[in-house]
Amino acid sequence: xxxxxxxxxxxxxxxxSGRIPPGQYETHDFPVLSAGPTPHTSPETWSFTIAEGGEExxxxxxxxxxxxxxxxxxxxxxxxxxxxxxxxxxxxxxxDTLLDGVESDAAYVMAWSDGGYxxxxxxxxxxxxxxxxxxxxxxxxxxxxxxxxxxxxxxxLYFWKSAKWVRGLRLMDEDEPGFWESLGYHLYxxxxxxxxxxxx
Amino acid sequence: xxxxxxxxxxxALGGALGEVFVAEITxxxxxxxxxxxxxxxxxxxxxxQAPGSVARCPDCDAVLLRVVRAEGRIWLELxxxxxxxxxxxx
Amino acid sequence: MKIDPAIIPLGALRWLLAExxxxxxxxxxxxxxxxxxxxxxxxxxxxxxDVRLTAEDGYQAQRSYxxxxxxxAERLVLTVEELDDGEVxxxxxEELGAGDRFELRGPIGGHFVWDGSAGGxxxxxxxGSGVVPLMAMLRHRAAAGLDVPATLLYSSRTLExxxxxxxxxxxxxxxxxxxxxxxxxxxxxxxWDGYARRIDGEMLAEVFEGGGEANAFVCGPxxxxxxxxxxxxxxxxxxxxxxTERFGPSGA
Numbered sequence: 001x002x003x004x005x006x007x008x009x010x011x012x013x014x015x016x017s018g019r020i021p022p023g024q025y026e027t028h029d030f031p032v033l034s035a036g037p038t039p040h041t042s043p044e045t046w047s048f049t050i051a052e053g054g055e056e057x058x059x060x061x062x063x064x065x066x067x068x069x070x071x072x073x074x075x076x077x078x079x080x081x082x083x084x085x086x087x088x089x090x091x092x093x094x095x096d097t098l099l100d101g102v103e104s105d106a107a108y109v110m111a112w113s114d115g116g117y118x119x120x121x122x123x124x125x126x127x128x129x130x131x132x133x134x135x136x137x138x139x140x141x142x143x144x145x146x147x148x149x150x151x152x153x154x155x156x157l158y159f160w161k162s163a164k165w166v167r168g169l170r171l172m173d174e175d176e177p178g179f180w181e182s183l184g185y186h187l188y189x190x191x192x193x194x195x196x197x198x199x200x
Numbered sequence: 201x202x203x204x205x206x207x208x209x210x211x212a213l214g215g216a217l218g219e220v221f222v223a224e225i226t227x228x229x230x231x232x233x234x235x236x237x238x239x240x241x242x243x244x245x246x247x248x249q250a251p252g253s254v255a256r257c258p259d260c261d262a263v264l265l266r267v268v269r270a271e272g273r274i275w276l277e278l279x280x281x282x283x284x285x286x287x288x289x290x
Numbered sequence: 291m292k293i294d295p296a297i298i299p300l301g302a303l304r305w306l307l308a309e310x311x312x313x314x315x316x317x318x319x320x321x322x323x324x325x326x327x328x329x330x331x332x333x334x335x336x337x338x339x340d341v342r343l344t345a346e347d348g349y350q351a352q353r354s355y356x357x358x359x360x361x362x363a364e365r366l367v368l369t370v371e372e373l374d375d376g377e378v379x380x381x382x383x384e385e386l387g388a389g390d391r392f393e394l395r396g397p398i399g400g401h402f403v404w405d406g407s408a409g410g411x412x413x414x415x416x417x418g419s420g421v422v423p424l425m426a427m428l429r430h431r432a433a434a435g436l437d438v439p440a441t442l443l444y445s446s447r448t449l450e451x452x453x454x455x456x457x458x459x460x461x462x463x464x465x466x467x468x469x470x471x472x473x474x475x476x477x478x479x480x481x482w483d484g485y486a487r488r489i490d491g492e493m494l495a496e497v498f499e500g501g502g503e504a505n506a507f508v509c510g511p512x513x514x515x516x517x518x519x520x521x522x523x524x525x526x527x528x529x530x531x532x533x534t535e536r537f538g539p540s541g542a
Contacts, residue, residue, distance in 0.1 A: 001271075003307060005392045010349050011377045015344050025349075034250065035254040080251050104208045116263070145203060157287050160251050180251050184268040184275035187477035197270045205512050205539035210534075214398035215340035215354065218303035241531070242401020254421035287400075 002126065019076055020084050027042035027083040032145045035179070039144075039165050043145035046149055048133060050102055051169035057102050062149065065133065068093045076157035076163070078191040090153055091136030095126045095169075098133065106171035110178060111152050114165040118178035120187065123156065123159055123171070130156055133166060158189040158196070206249045210241040213253055215269050217241075218229040220276055233282035234262035305342065305393045306330065306531075308366065310386050314452045320419065321383040322358060322369045333361050333397030334405045336535075339368065342393040343378060343537055348413040353378045356423035356509075356535075357397065360430030361405070369453060371419040376528070377524055402535040405430060408505050410438030413498050415489065415518045416512025417445045420537060424509055425454055426443040427466070441469045443497045445514065449478040471497050487516070494521040505531055 007061050012025040020026055040128050043062035050058040060068070072091045078084045109126060112118045125131070134153040142148035147164030154161045181187050187194040194200060210226050217225040237259040244255040244264060249251035253269035257280070264280040278284065295522035308325040315321050338356045363536055368479045372383040386392075389496040404412060406429045412423040412431070424531055430478045431440060446452045449472075473493065485493055498504070515536045522532050 002342050003393050005343040008343040008345050034203045034252045035250045183266050183277050201314045207512050211399050211402050224400040226399045240401050
């Protein structure tokens with residue numbers, strides 16, 4: 001740890017809600033984090049696919065995705081860089097809807113995005129009403145800086161798992177580390193058990 | 201604010217990489233494994249507003265290096281760099 | 291550009307304790323911190339330090355600041371702009387007092403450095419607090435008595451936001467080989483006959499002779515640097531002779 005700087009507190013508020021996981025601080029902004037330039041994919045060229053072993057099992061164009069039943073949900077989100085934002089409102093299609101009819105024994109998925117980002121999750125963490133492909137935030141279309149046209153939303157895990165600019169899920173039998181998971185970040189990422197890094 | 205504002209350059213990695221490299225790193229020259237461009241680390245496009253820092257080739261955008269710093273640990277990945285030339289005393 | 295290998299630090303960077311000697315207000319939003327840093331091994335103009343603040347519960351925040359002083363053995367000056375929404379800069383500029391200590395490490399950077407060994411002319415373009423590392427270069431040039439021609443194009447919001455204004459004027463008056471050109475982008479005083487807009491290609495072409503042997507350094511918010519660096523290349527500078535340091539989003 002470092003030398004304590006007299007009088008320094010940082011901009012943090014005390015958690016009165018009990019909804020802030022350990023080591024996190026509430027923010028009222030929506031910080032933009034990125035590992036690269038913002039991709040800009042037009043609705044005409046956009047698609048979302050579910051694949052396994054190189055074989056495409058399902059595909060939706062933008063219009064087809066938007067025609068699926070969608071829902072508005074309000075969730076708390078927690079970024080591993082320590083900020084948490086409460087009561088964020090999203091609109092999207094449940095991943096359960098997308099996986100409906102897809103036959104597979106796979107236990108894991110790799111979400112992949114425009115720009116090359118990937119993140120891995122157990123299949124059971126994107127099903128059962130826990131994950132969405134979200135295209136709306138706070139009543140508006142999702143801004144490209146925050147992952148628009150659509151991002152994965154998996155609020156019960158650290159927000160690096162909610163892949164921005166998501167384009168598909170690759171079903172896997174074995175777990176494989178994605179972009180950050182291959183560089184020290186925890187394979188699972190439960191904010192309530194503070195699973196930020198390998199070995200946590 | 202958008203990601204264009206977030207873009208920094210390799211000077212922003214000098215501190216983090218200075219914990220790893222003995223030689224001064226922002227003047228080290230990296231060869232991009234994707235397009236072959238040779239640049240000083242100080243001239244790479246760097247994003248630090250993320251769970252870790254990512255340096256990209258200014259010519260082709262490929263990820264050259266990534267670094268994550270946690271308490272007591274540093275992870276460094278240089279897969280995108282096919283060659284790193286460091287300056288050393290004569 | 292020649293880099294003196296003798297100055298390359300041998301050994302990984304480590305955190306040192308800086309002690310505040312005094313705080314010097316430069317402009318309404320900018321303060322210089324004069325620091326004693328035992329163990330400081332010296333630095334070159336253009337380099338920066340990382341500053342780390344730790345709260346009692348272990349929370350840490352870290353930022354980079356350019357060194358404003360030319361090479362000096364122990365005393366360091368950091369010039370810090372207070373950002374409205376900042377977490378670290380308001381603490382450094384408003385809360386710290388003489389005798390307080392905090393961690394810093396450095397010097398960092400060899401890429402964005404000019405100490406005269408690469409020669410000139412020296413063409414500098416600074417936006418807001420981006421002038422700080424450029425000032426270290428100019429202070430070094432003056433202290434070392436170098437007569438390399440130097441020009442600084444400096445963009446600020448208003449005249450009262452111009453950091454080091456009197457020092458720059460004095461340097462320019464005393465040294466015919468140094469020129470400073472200001473542009474004020476938000477408001478100008480009455481009878482201002484200088485530039486009154488954000489930098490653009492036309493301004494760069496008018497201020498700088500262009501290309502040739504010049505070593506160009508551009509520093510400031512990311513967007514400012516993009517415009518300036520692209521502009522210099524467009525008027526004939528070799529891309530390799532334009533060095534840039536981006537500070538990220540502007541505080542404004």
